[in-house]
Amino acid sequence: MSEDIKTRAINYLNCTLGDMHEGEQLNFVCLDSTCKEIGLICPVCRSQKHAKHKVIPLKIFLADISNNVNGKQNQNSIDQLLTQIDQVRTRLLSSLKDTVQKMVLQIKLLEDQINLSHKNTRQRLLEQNQTQMNFPQIFQQILNCQYKNADQLKQDVRKIIDNVSQLQAGKIEIDFKPQRLFDQYQKASSEAIAQFNHLLTQFKSSTSKISKPIEKFTQPLQAQNSSNFTFSTVLKSPSITITEQKFAHQTADQNSDNRFILIEPQILESCKIAIKITNLSNFIGIGIAYKNVLSLKNMKFDHQNLGHGSYMISSNAHTWSHSKKEENMAQKSFTFTNGDIIIVDVSLENKTLKFTCKNKPNDTQAILLTFDNPDNDDIHFCINMCSFGERVEILDDWE
Known part of the structure; x- marks a missing residue:
């Protein structure tokens, strides 16, 4: 295949950028x-923008790719790769499930500990209250030598000791402390809640780090490669000109005719554009x-009737809908002007x-329109420009 490419004459297409590029292959x-x-x-193009870039002739590029493809063709069949990617997903999900199960066990242990601490503290509060109520009786029984059981006497004296303090040297005072015990418990609980919040922040950070390596594989194909969006040289009004595939310019004042230009490729997956x-x-x-x-309408903007072929917002704060009367020619959007970036x-x-509006997030609220999937038609991003001199640009770097 590589030798065939080397000896074959390639019918190169011409560059579409116009001006000095006109007729260049x-x-x-x-x-x-x-x-x-x-x-x-x-x-x-090579001279103007790619002078310092790695550039090779298309023929050499195809020959090298052909050699590479033929050399690796038998190493891994697509069936083997699909099987392997299924196995990778299984390992990932198994590891995730195992981690979640271990976390659940730890959370259950912590839940049991919280319940037990509550039970014990509650019991201690009740015991302190009971001791306070029984203290006069215990005191009299000790003074009157009414105790017959030494162990019981020791136990009751211990209860008294637990509720006295020596704030002044040589002076013992009664200090019943249910409120202090509650305050200590509340403080410990507040510290635990703060730790919960700290752990939640750490957990979110950890999951973000875990997902980062595979994040690019979770994005729709179009969203991964949004820089491939370019203005169509065919699907446009004759009065709109294109520069460098990313800039569109309206060269005449229009009423309803000659106002649309579509962006390629068509939308096949959920994606964004700026x-x-x-x-x-x-x-x-x-x-x-x-x-x-729009092609059947010759890119005319038949805005007063449903079925005009577009769903848009416009610079005069209106929304436009192909299928919903309440969203067509309705003042429900935000205004935008020179320098604004619309996502x-x-x-x-x-x-x-x-x-x-990316550059004015605090001044504008997001606008949401619903649309119907068309039968036997392609969906494209579009621009509608009314007056001479209006220009827009497709941005590649905007995140």
Whole structure:
């Protein structure tokens, strides 16, 4: 396969960035891990942004990958890897279950200790109270030599001693102390509660450290790779231009026509995107849209009627809904303007769309819209720009 690649003429596609990139072939690959635009590039891209990056010709890249794939093809079949990953999950869950069971046993022991301390302290309070009530009788029995049993006499004298104090040298005073005993018990309990809270904080920190190594594997695939979102060169209004795949610019004043541009790839998993408003003149909408619906409408914003193909919030504090009248053209959102960063969080499982303003978290409240999963249509993030000069940017680094 590698030799076949070396001798084959590759039909390279042209770069889509325009300007000096026009007509240049995508025949290089940037492999620099720190590069935000890692991947396929043209010679002009290489000169402008990748001069100091690790860049190799696409043909060499494919040949090397082919050698590598062929060399490792028989080492592990996918069935073996799937079996192994199932075994890893089983070990993880077994270890977690074992830890939880041991924690439950320790908590049960602590619960028994708390109950026993309460029982004993309560008993001691009752005994002290009884001693206080019986003290005059005991005192008289000792004075009148009424005791016949020495052990009983010792026991009663001990009770008296437990309730006297020598605050002044050579002077013994009665000091019944049920309140002091309660105060000591309450203090010990408060210290225990403080320890509970401290342990809870430590536990949360520990679980966070445990989950950190596998955290990236719990994220939806799109969310892991949000930097791959780019403006579509096809699914857009003719008056909107694109620069470097991440910037969109409205070049004409529009009423309802020629206002949408979609973002690729389509949304297949729950994910987020960040859009920065670089220039607002009149109206910018941000959200999701149905590709086929908007394509049939030629990217027209038929906002007064349901079925217009989008779910959005707009800079004038309105919400827009393809399917729900109460959320369409309704003043239920927050305003945003130049420099604001709007986060759009899509949950396909819950069919919800959450909007937040990252740089103004204290000034705006999150807006939640619900949407319907379309039949035979693709969902894309979308931008709706009304006036000449309006610009937006897809941000890669915003967490």
